[in-house]
Amino acid sequence: xxxxxxxxxxxxxxxxxxxxxxxxxxxxxxxxxxxxxxxxxxxxxxxxxxxxxxxxxxxxxxxxxxxxxxxxxxxxxxxxxxxxxxxxxxxxxxxxxxxxxxxxxxxxxxxxxxxxxxxxxxxxxxxxxxxxxxxxxxxxxxxxxxxxxxxxxxxxxxxxxxxxxxxxxxxxxxxxxxxxxxxxxxxxxxxxxxxxxxxxxxxxxxxxxxxxxxxxxxxxxxxxxxxxxxxxxxxxxxxxxxxxxxxxxxxxxxxxxxxxxxxxxxxxxxxxxxxxxxxxxxxxxxxxxxxxxxxxxxxxxxxxxxxxxxxxxxxxxxxxxxxxxxxxxxxxxxxxxxxxxxxxxxxxxxxxxxxxxxxxxxxxxxxxxxxxxxxxxxxxxxxxxxxxxxxxxxxxxxxxxxxxxxxxxxxxxxxxxxxxxxxxxxxxxxxxxxxxxxxxxxxxxxxxxxxxxxxxxxxxxxxxxxxxxxxxxxxxxxxxxxxxxxxxxxxxxxxxxxxxxxxxxxxxxxxxxxxxxxxxxxxxxxxxxxxxxxxxxxxxxxxxxxxxxxxxxxxxxxxxxxxxxxx
Numbered sequence: 001x002x003x004x005x006x007x008x009x010x011x012x013x014x015x016x017x018x019x020x021x022x023x024x025x026x027x028x029x030x031x032x033x034x035x036x037x038x039x040x041x042x043x044x045x046x047x048x049x050x051x052x053x054x055x056x057x058x059x060x061x062x063x064x065x066x067x068x069x070x071x072x073x074x075x076x077x078x079x080x081x082x083x084x085x086x087x088x089x090x091x092x093x094x095x096x097x098x099x100x101x102x103x104x105x106x107x108x109x110x111x112x113x114x115x116x117x118x119x120x121x122x123x124x125x126x127x128x129x130x131x132x133x134x135x136x137x138x139x140x141x142x143x144x145x146x147x148x149x150x151x152x153x154x155x156x157x158x159x160x161x162x163x164x165x166x167x168x169x170x171x172x173x174x175x176x177x178x179x180x181x182x183x184x185x186x187x188x189x190x191x192x193x194x195x196x197x198x199x200x201x202x203x204x205x206x207x208x209x210x211x212x213x214x215x216x217x218x219x220x221x222x223x224x225x226x227x228x229x230x231x232x233x234x235x236x237x238x239x240x241x242x243x244x245x246x247x248x249x250x251x252x253x254x255x256x257x258x259x260x261x262x263x264x265x266x267x268x269x270x271x272x273x274x275x276x277x278x279x280x281x282x283x284x285x286x287x288x289x290x291x292x293x294x295x296x297x298x299x300x301x302x303x304x305x306x307x308x309x310x311x312x313x314x315x316x317x318x319x320x321x322x323x324x325x326x327x328x329x330x331x332x333x334x335x336x337x338x339x340x341x342x343x344x345x346x347x348x349x350x351x352x353x354x355x356x357x358x359x360x361x362x363x364x365x366x367x368x369x370x371x372x373x374x375x376x377x378x379x380x381x382x383x384x385x386x387x388x389x390x391x392x393x394x395x396x397x398x399x400x401x402x403x404x405x406x407x408x409x410x411x412x413x414x415x416x417x418x419x420x421x422x423x424x425x426x427x428x429x430x431x432x433x434x435x436x437x438x439x440x441x442x443x444x445x446x447x448x449x450x451x452x453x454x455x456x457x458x459x460x461x462x463x464x465x466x467x468x469x470x471x472x473x474x475x476x477x478x479x480x481x482x483x484x485x486x487x488x489x490x491x492x493x494x495x496x497x498x499x500x501x502x503x504x505x506x507x508x509x510x511x512x513x514x515x516x517x518x519x520x521x522x523x524x525x526x527x528x529x530x531x532x533x534x535x536x537x538x539x540x541x542x543x544x545x546x547x548x549x550x551x552x553x554x555x556x557x558x559x560x561x562x563x564x565x566x567x
Contacts, residue, residue: 023109024108025106025107026106026109028105028107029107030072032071033068033069033070033072033073034069034070035066035067035068035102035107036057036067036093037057037062037063037065037066037100037101038057038064038067038089039057039065060101061101061102062101063110063123064100064101065095066095066099066100066107067089068093068096069091069093069094073094074094075092076088098112099111111125111126111127115127115227117129117148117157118148118157119148119156119157119158119159119204120156124202126145126147126227128201128202129144129159129161129198129201129202129204130144130145130146130225132201132202133194133197135197136197138165138190138193139164139165139190140163140166140167140170143163143164143214145161145162145217145226145230146161146162146227147160147228147231148160149207149234149235151207158208159206159207160208160210160231161194161206161208161210162217163209163211163212163217164211164212164213165187165190165211169186169187169190170211170213172184173187173211174213175470176469176470177242178242180469180470181241181242182469182470183245183249187211190211191246192250194209195209209246210239210243210246211242212230216233217230218230266485267483267485268486269481269482269483270471272465272466281304281309281464282308282310282311282328282329282330282332283310283331283332283460283464284310284311284325284330284334285310285311285312285313285334285336286313286334286336287334287335287339289315291314292314296456296460299453299456300460300461300464302454303457303458303461303462311330317378318382321379321382322386325386331399332398332400332464333383333400333401334401334464335375335379335402335403337375337376338376338402338405338422339404339447376402376424376425383400383432383436383439384436387439396440397439397440398440399440399464400432400441400442401460401463401464402425402428402429402443402445403460404422404425404445404446404447405447406447407423426473429442430442433472440469441467443463443471444473444474445459445460445463445476446474447459447475447476448476448477448478451476451478455476459480462482470484471484472485514541514543515538515541515547517543517545517547518546520547520549521538522550522551522552525552526551526552526553526554527551531551535549535551
C-alpha cells in the first residue's frame with residue numbers, strides 16, 4: 001500500500017513470497033454524490049497527481065483520503081470549529097477520514113487515516129502491525145495497539161507498539177517494570193520477539209514496545225482499540241519509567257523518557273504484605289556495642305516471635321564480616337551502625353552524638369560516627385565477596401536492611417549525620433540490589449530519631465518479613481505507619497517540555513541569578529583542576545550568601561577534610 005500505485009491481480013497470480021492484500025469493493029457512488037481520492041499529506045509525493053482546489057488528486061489505484069460531496073452530505077458540526085477545520089475541505093467536500101482508492105469508477109476502502117503510521121513517507125496500517133504481533137506466543141489475544149509519535153531527532157514518525165502479555169507473565173513482570181523500572185528477563189525476551197516480528201514483517205524498528213496491564217490497555221466499551229488515548233498517555237509521561245528501563249535493557253537510544261533525576265520522590269503509605277514462609281530465619285545484626293547493650297537483639301526477637309535465631313556483631317572488620325557470612329549463613333543482614341542506642345531512658349539526639357564522635361569529643365558510637373561511611377562500604381565489599389565472587393552459595397538469597405534515622409534538615413547536627421554515611425545508605429542499597437542478583441532484597445529503613453529500642457526492633461522485624469524488592473526506601477513514623485518511596489515524573493516528555501518553553505516564555509524581565517542565598521551545591525570531580533576555583537567562585541558570590549558546597553571526589557582525601565580559607 002506504500003507503493004505509488006497498486007497492481008491488481010487474482011490471488012493465484014501472486015508471486016511466491018509476495019504480500020497480498022484483499023479489499024472489498026463498495027461499488028460506485030450513489031446518485032447525486034461525488035467522491036474523490038486526495039493525497040493523504042496534501043502533497044503530490046511524486047505521484048503525478050492532478051492539481052485541483054489546493055489538494056493533490058490521485059489517479060486510479062492510488063491510495064489516499066476519501067472525500068465526498070453531495071446534498072446528503074453534512075455541512076459540518078454545530079459549534080465545533082476545531083472539528084470542522086479537520087473534516088471540512090472547502091467547496092462542500094467532506095473528508096471522511098477513510099483511506100481507499102478508485103478503480104473503474106468503484107470505491108475500495110483500505111482503512112482509516114488515523115489507523116495508519118507514516119514512517120519515512122511509507123504508509124503502514126496499524127491493524128497489520130497488530131496482527132503480526134498478536135500472532136506471537138505470550139501476547140494476549142486482541143491486546144495489541146500500534147501508533148506513532150513525532151521523533152524530533154529523526155524528523156519523522158516513531159512507531160510505538162503497546163501490548164498485554166499473557167496473564168502469568170503480566171502478574172509477575174509488569175509491577176517491576178512500571179513501578180520499579182526493572183525489566184525481568186522473561187519479559188525482555190518477549191519484547192525482543194515483538195520487535196523482531198515487526199522488523200521481519202514490515203522492515204520497521206519500533207521506537208518503543210511497551211508491555212501494559214489489562215487495565216492500562218485502553219479500549220472502548222465495544223472493544224475498539226483506543227490508540228489515540230494510549231498515545232496521549234505516552235506523551236504525558238505515564239510510561240516514562242518503563243521506557244527508561246527498556247532503553248537500558250535493550251541498549252536503545254534514549255528518547256522521550258525523562259531520566260530518574262527529572263523525577264520527584266514521594267512517600268506512599270504501604271502496609272507490609274503478609275510475611276512469606278521462611279524455614280529457619282537467621283538475623284545477623286551489625287551494630288556498635290552500645291546499641292547491642294540496649295537490647296536491640298531482644299527487641300527484634302520479641303517482635304518476630306519464636307523460631308528466630310540472631311547473631312550479633314559489633315565493629316567487625318571486612319575480613320571478619322566475610323567469615324561471619326560464611327559461618328552464620330544469615331537469611332537477613334541488619335546494618336545498624338548508623339544508629340545510637342536510644343530508648344526511654346536514653347533519648348539524646350542521635351545527630352548530636354554523631355557530630356561529637358566525629359569531632360573526637362566523646363559521646364559517639366563505639367565505632368566512631370566518622371567511620372560510618374567506611375562501615376557501610378565494608379559490608380558492601382564483604383557481601384560482594386560472599387555472593388558474587390565464587391564463594392559457596394548461601395542456602396537462601398539473603399536480605400540486607402540498612403537502618404538509619406529519618407532525614408530532618410531542620411534538626412541540629414543533621415548535616416553531620418548525613419555526612420557520616422547516612423546519606424549513602426539508600427544509594428548503596430540500590431546499587432547492591434542491582435549488582436548482586438543473589439541478594440533477595442536491599443533496603444534502607446528510616447526510623448524517627450526519637451525511636452525507642454523496642455520501636456526500632458519492631459520496625460526491623462516487620463521489614464525483615466517483606467519480600468517486595470521494589471521497596472528499597474522504607475520509612476516508619478512515630479505511629480509505626482509504613483511508607484515506601486516511589487517516584488513521580490516531574491515532566492511528561494522532552495518534546496512536550498520544549499513545547500511548554502515555547503508556549504510559556506520567560507517573563508521575569510532579566511536573567512535569573514545563577515546562585516541563590518542559603519543554597520546547597522554539589523561539585524563533582526574533587527578539588528583538582530577547576531574544582532577548587534569553582535568552589536571559591538561559589539563562596540565568593542554575594543548572591544549565594546550562606547550557601548554550602550559538597551565536593552565529590554573519586555578517592556578519599558589523604559589529608560582528610562580540606563577547608564578552604566575565606567575568599
